[in-house]
Structure formats: structure tokens, C-alpha cells
Amino acid sequence: MRAIESSARSARRVLLLRVAAIALLAAACASPPPPSVLLVVVDTLRRDHLGVYGYERGTSPALDRLARRGLVFDHHVTHASQTVPSTVSLLTSRLPADHGFVHRRLGQFMEKRPHYPENLVFLAEAFEHAGYATAGFISNPFLTRHTGFTQGFATSRHWPGDRSAEGEEITQHALEWLRERDSERPFFLYIHYMDVHQPYVQPDAFTARFAPETDEPPVESYGRGEGLARADLVSTIAHYDAGIAYVDAQIGRLIDALDAAGIGDTTIVAVTSDHGEEFLEHGGLGHATTVYGELVLAPLVLVYPPLLEPGRLIAHTTQHVDVAPTLLELAGFDRPPEFRGGRLFDPPERVYAENGSHRAVYGDGYKLVLDRATGAVQLFDVRDTLDASPLGETDERALAKRQLRQDLDTYLRLEDRREASKGGGSSGIEPWSESDLERLRVLGYRAPAVD
Numbered sequence: 349m350r351a352i353e354s355s356a357r358s359a360r361r362v363l364l365l366r367v368a369a370i371a372l373l374a375a376a377c378a379s380p381p382p383p384s385v386l387l388v389v390v391d392t393l394r395r396d397h398l399g400v401y402g403y404e405r406g407t408s409p410a411l412d413r414l415a416r417r418g419l420v421f422d423h424h425v426t427h428a429s430q431t432v433p434s435t436v437s438l439l440t441s442r443l444p445a446d447h448g449f450v451h452r453r454l455g456q457f458m459e460k461r462p463h464y465p466e467n468l469v470f471l472a473e474a475f476e477h478a479g480y481a482t483a484g485f486i487s488n489p490f491l492t493r494h495t496g497f498t499q500g501f502a503t504s505r506h507w508p509g510d511r512s513a514e515g516e517e518i519t520q521h522a523l524e525w526l527r528e529r530d531s532e533r534p535f536f537l538y539i540h541y542m543d544v545h546q547p548y549v550q551p552d553a554f555t556a557r558f559a560p561e562t563d564e565p566p567v568e569s570y571g572r573g574e575g576l577a578r579a580d581l582v583s584t585i586a587h588y589d590a591g592i593a594y595v596d597a598q599i600g601r602l603i604d605a606l607d608a609a610g611i612g613d614t615t616i617v618a619v620t621s622d623h624g625e626e627f628l629e630h631g632g633l634g635h636a637t638t639v640y641g642e643l644v645l646a647p648l649v650l651v652y653p654p655l656l657e658p659g660r661l662i663a664h665t666t667q668h669v670d671v672a673p674t675l676l677e678l679a680g681f682d683r684p685p686e687f688r689g690g691r692l693f694d695p696p697e698r699v700y701a702e703n704g705s706h707r708a709v710y711g712d713g714y715k716l717v718l719d720r721a722t723g724a725v726q727l728f729d730v731r732d733t734l735d736a737s738p739l740g741e742t743d744e745r746a747l748a749k750r751q752l753r754q755d756l757d758t759y760l761r762l763e764d765r766r767e768a769s770k771g772g773g774s775s776g777i778e779p780w781s782e783s784d785l786e787r788l789r790v791l792g793y794r795a796p797a798v799d
């Protein structure tokens with residue numbers, strides 16, 4: 349795989365040339381049917397534990413093969429380090445500060461949706477509206493009708509996400525659905541696997557390959573990890589890797605099925621995750637804690653040979669809110685006006701992430717992390733993907749820090765407005781200023797309606 353210098357411009361040029369060629373072809377022939385779309389989300393999957401991102405333990409042969417057929421996004425940000433805010437951003441093209449599904453407690457997600465924005469449109473709804481057959485096979489207890497996850501799916505099945513080998517069953521159902529569908533109609537198929545998530549328990553063959561010394565991982569719960577023996581950490585990571593290999597085998601089955609049906613090269617396929625997992629890089633285990641790189645960077649592989657040149661590495665920072673609009677564009681459809689992200693091929697000026705009291709903004713070659721609870725601010729080089737070394741102050745950095753902080757304040761105002769509006773009505777909420785609206789537009793995020 350070769351890296352490209354100005355990856356964004358080059359990718360855009362490739363895309364536009366191909367779009368032009370396809371448009372001419374389409375004009376010459378009867379218009380071809382739109383392509384089908386397969387979107388796979390692997391819960392809790394770190395990018396740096398995959399072969400395609402340089403990991404050397406052989407966790408992901410199927411995904412590595414798939415990646416050679418399309419684009420690999422090298423620095424993709426999920427906006428949050430927990431499932432619901434991240435996945436809702438992925439599928440509605442709205443930042444967490446905007447859609448508001450940001451609470452940690454299960455009960456708050458499972459309540460009726462008191463603060464559910466009425467104009468939130470899920471990607472499945474957009475494809476359903478375009479005449480697609482839609483199906484979701486989802487294994488995560490949070491992604492239910494309460495968080496909008498049944499919207500737009502003509503067929504949806506949910507698994508609790510708490511037992512071993514669910515992935516195999518999900519894949520089986522997806523394959524059956526693919527076999528039985530109306531083959532004249534394009535499809536949008538969404539699959540959400542939980543098998544990489546704790547408790548890191550996999551079928552024996554995978555455990556034996558990666559963690560032969562123990563049947564079960566020594567660490568089963570989230571926590572600070574103090575006092576954890578080095579050997580136990582290594583073993584825990586080995587069990588996590590076994591889960592990746594298991595899900596990778598499921599992804600391989602899906603791709604093989606598309607190829608066997610003769611649609612492997614004409615279906616848009618995207619694989620990503622909702623967040624990573626931390627193994628004491630910043631003192632913790634699990635996720636849903638901070639916004640450091642081990643948690644908010646995700647893999648993203650995007651394959652569609654008719655429009656996307658295979659084997660390219662996209663180096664610029666990309667973000668979850670740009671995935672849904674890009675999938676629609678590749679399929680030949682306009683985005684719904686409710687989507688507020690842009691295109692994966694255009695580098696965003698700023699990218700945001702949040703969790704609990706932590707907020708992050710990427711831009712100008714840096715990443716700024718703010719703890720809203722304490723006011724503490726850290727600056728990192730964007731190439732320090734695990735945020736291992738906070739930078740000391742220089743004049744240049746002080747300037748970058750000020751500018752990033754200013755833009756993060758715009759993001760915080762988006763968030764504060766949403767929180768304030770929960771109280772009912774919009775009285776007492778400071779209206780958007782023209783400069784705020786302009787700043788959001790400059791940042792590549794379509795401004796919310798002025799209300």
C-alpha cells in the first residue's frame with residue numbers, strides 16, 4: 349500500500365475522474381441500477397491492532413485483503429469513546445454535541461427519547477427513501493429503537509451482545525437475508541458486531557491461537573488497572589486480539605458471499621468501529637473514559653472499485669460524520685438536508701471528540717485535549733496517535749493552542765445550547781451569533797438552523 353502526499357486532493361481527483369467517466373457511460377447506456385451498500389461496525393476495535401495498520405499478530409487477514417481493494421483511512425476519528433454517541437454520529441452525520449446522545453448510564457439511553465432531535469435522519473432511512481431494501485443485524489444492547497436504531501430498517505434483528513460467538517449467528521442471519529432478498533433491488537445492510545468487546549471470550553480455536561496459556565482473560569471489568577501484573581495485561585490483550593481474529597473471520601464470510609454472488613466488485617463496502625479500547629496507555633482499561641487516541645481513533649476501510657482506486661492510503665484526518673454523506677454520494681444520491689457532515693475526501697479543518705468531561709479538537713497538525721471538569725489543557729502532535737507525549741509550550745504552539753481552544757469553545761456552545769434546550773423551549777438560550785454560524789461553516793460543519 350503506498351501512501352500519497354496530498355492524499356485528499358489526489359483522492360478527490362481520482363473520484364471526480366471516475367465520476368465523470370461513469371456519468372458519460374451512464375448517459376450512453378440505460379442508467380445502471382444504484383449500487384448496494386454493506387456497512388460493518390466492529391464495536392471496540394482499535395485501528396492499531398489490525399494488520400492493515402501495521403499490527404504483526406495476524407489478527408485481520410480478511411480485512412487486510414479487503415483493504416487492498418479500496419481506500420484505507422489512516423487517521424479516522426469517531427467523535428466519542430463510547431458506543432451510542434459515536435454510532436449515532438456515524439449514522440446521522442451529526443456531532444455528539446448536536447444529537448445529544450451523550451449520557452453514560454444505560455437507563456438514560458433506554459428511557460423514552462425525551463431529547464431526541466426531531467430532525468435526526470438515520471442513514472438507513474435515506475437509503476430506504478431511495479428505494480433500497482434495508483436490514484440491520486445489530487449486537488449491542490444500546491442500539492435499539494430508543495436510540496433510533498430501528499429507523500429505516502425494513503428488517504432489523506438485535507442481539508444482547510453479551511455472549512460468545514454471537515458474531516457467527518449474526519453473520520448467518522445476514523447471509524440468509526442476502527440470499528433471500530429481491531436481487532433486482534439494491535440493498536443497504538448494516539452489521540454491528542460485539543465480539544471484540546469485553547468480556548473478551550471467544551471460541552476455543554481463536555483463544556488457543558492468541559492466548560494459549562489461559563482460557564479466560566485475567567481482566568474482565570473496566571477500571572483504573574492499578575496493580576495489574578504485566579503478565580495479566582499481556583494476556584488480556586491477547587484475548588482481545590483473539591476477538592478481533594474471530595470477527596475478522598466473520599467479515600471474511602460476508603465478503604466471500606458478495607463475491608460468490610458476483611457483486612463483490614460492485615457493492616460499496618465500508619468497515620469501521622465505534623471506538624477503541626485502552627490498555628493502560630493513560631492509566632485505564634476498557635473505554636468510555638477519555639478522548640485519547642487509543643479510544644477515539646478507528647479503522648476505516650472503504651471499497652468500491654468502480655469509483656475508488658484500490659490500494660490507497662488516505663493520510664488526512666477524517667471523521668465519522670462524513671461517512672454517511674460519502675456513502676450516499678458514492679451510491680449516486682443527494683444527502684438529506686439533516687446531515688451536517690461533509691465528504692471523507694475533503695480534509696476537515698477541525699475534528700471534535702468528547703467523552704464525559706473530556707473534549708478534544710484536531711487541527712493545524714495538533715490535537716488539543718480539554719478536561720472541562722478541571723480546566724486542564726494538553727496539546728499533542730497529531731502524528732502522536734496515542735497521545736503519549738504532551739507538548740511543551742513554544743510561540744508557535746501557543747498560537748495553535750489559542751486557535752484550537754477558540755474553535756473548541758464554538759463546539760461547547762453547540763453542546764450548551766442542546767443541554768439548555770432540554771429544559772423545554774428555547775427561552776433563555778443565547779441565540780447563535782453570526783460569527784458562530786460562520787465559524788461552524790468554515791469548520792466544514794453545516795450550521796444548525798437558527799431557531
Ligand SMILES: [Zn+2]
Pocket residue numbers: 391392430431432622623
Ligand atoms: Zn461500543
